[in-house]
Amino acid sequence: MPEWGLLLLLLAAIAIGYALGRIDRERKRRKQAENLSQEYFVGLNFLLNDQPDEAIETFIRALDITSDSAETFETRITLGRLYGRRGETERAIQVHQGLLAKPSLSYQQSLRVQLELARDYLSAGLLDRAEALLRDISKAENNIRFDALALLLDIYQQEKEWQRAIDVARRLLGKGEAYYRNRMAHFYCELAQQSLDRREYHDARDKLREALDTDRDSVRASLLMGGMEYDQANYRAANKSLQRIAQQDPEFVSESIPLLVKVDRKLGRFQSINGYLTRCLKEHPSTAVMLALAEGIHRSQGNDRAGRFIINQLVRRPSLKGLYGLIDLHLEQLEGSSRENLSLLANLVARVIASxxxxxxxxxxxxxxxxxxxxxxxxxxxxxxxxxxxxxx
The missing domain is CATH 2.20.28 (Rubrerythrin, domain 2)
Structure with a gap:
């Protein structure tokens, strides 16, 4: 056979060998991926059935199939989360740190692993480490930064770093404006309370105004403002702040009533809040409002009229506190055994209320x-x- 024929035959053999090897490798790779996929879905099934131990064993087997497959990224992420869910924080950290060390990770994958690692640090109480990671992730130009900011917000709340919490919440407004404005208002109230504790009233007033500018429906800010103005003998301003609560959230009107009555007495004109209380009782009835009105009637018109008013209201809206108020009103008029019997009933109702x-x-x-x-x-x-x-x- 001529030399060129032998050369051609040799080249053909090499080509066939390469092709067969490639086919074999591709077959093995597909088989490997198929096995990995099966293990992965078995693990997910265990998770759905709340069997974390079996899920972890399955995911570990999946990782043993190959350490280079791209599919192992999600498996390792899930495995780390499972360890965290079981309280095995150190093992979760090891899994995520090991994954982060892989040079083949893309930028997006690296950010995801860092976020999971930050969660691990939070679970372990390593707030400084978690904060450092999250501050870096929050600079990313994609949506993962919002997850990082939400976790940062949790850290600053735990550490009571309210100004930092406000700054982070402001960056999250795009993810839920009403939700984060409500939070920011509470953070301003926390700062205001600190100023009030130090008797720094000017600073407290500024913080409360910030709270109301951020969330005009901040009941907490109005209550704090009303209390501060009362302490400063600014009774008209206190009255205005407290009556604003009916528009902010009527469910909290009852919280303002005790101080509102004290403010009105300082102003020396109890009848002035009758109109306000009457509107509240009509639009947003509560026992606290009803009893405050009954007290006004008692002062101006006597026990009988106040008693009839309470009875009429209890027919419409029965309440234990209203019943106790009625009993207490009648106790003033009784003596001897009748008073003792009614006093016993009052004590029983009071015990039920206290429970x-x-x-x-x-x-x-x-x-x-x-x-x-x-x-x-x-x-x-x-x-x-x-x-x-x-x-x-």
Missing amino acids: KPVYRCGQCGFSGKELHWQCPSCKEWGTVKPIRGIEGQ
Whole structure:
């Protein structure tokens, strides 16, 4: 055979060998990807059935199939989250740090891993490390920065760095203006409360005005402003702030009534708030408003008229607090055994009232006897309100 024929045959053999090798490698790669995909979906099924232990074992098997496949990125992210969910924060950090060290990560993938690592640090209480990562991610020119800013906001709330929280919330306004304006107003109120505690009234007033400029429906700012003006003997200004609450959120009118009555007495004209209270009772009835009106009637027209007023209101809107107010009113007129019997009933009603929560979170259902502007359970702001109905307002 001529030499050129042998050369051609040799080249053909090399080409066929290369092609066969490539086909074999492609077949193995497809088989590998198929196995990885199967393990991945098995793991997801375990997650959906709330079986995190089995899910973790499945994802680890998936990672053992290959360490170079692009599909392993999502698997490692999920595995780290599972460790975090189980409270194994150190292992979650190891998974995400190991993934972050891979030079093959794209810019977007790197940002995602850094975000997961920041979450791990938060769970571990390493706030400084989490903050440093999140501040870098928040500079990114894509939507992942909003996730970073939301986590930064959580950190600043935990650390009570209210001015920083305001700055971050302002950058989040585009993701929910009403939601973040409400939060910013509460942060300004936190700063105002700090100033009030230091008796820095001028600074407190500025912060409360900022709160109302940010969220005109900030009940908390109006209550704080009313209290501050009362302490400063600015009774007309206090009256104006407290009556503004009926337009901001009528459910909180009951919180303003005790101070509003004190303000009106300082002004020496109790009848002046009758019109306001009457409108509130008609438009947004509550036991606190009804009892305040009954007190005015008692002062000006006597026990009988006040008693009849309370009875008429209880027929329309029965409440334990209203019943207690009626009993207390009648106790003044009785003596001897009748007074003792009615006093016993009053004590029983008072004990029932004392056993009931006064406030409830509309977000998670948390209830208690103290008004929390930030729910201790779900951490939302402004969701805890007075309970209404027969056992509340």
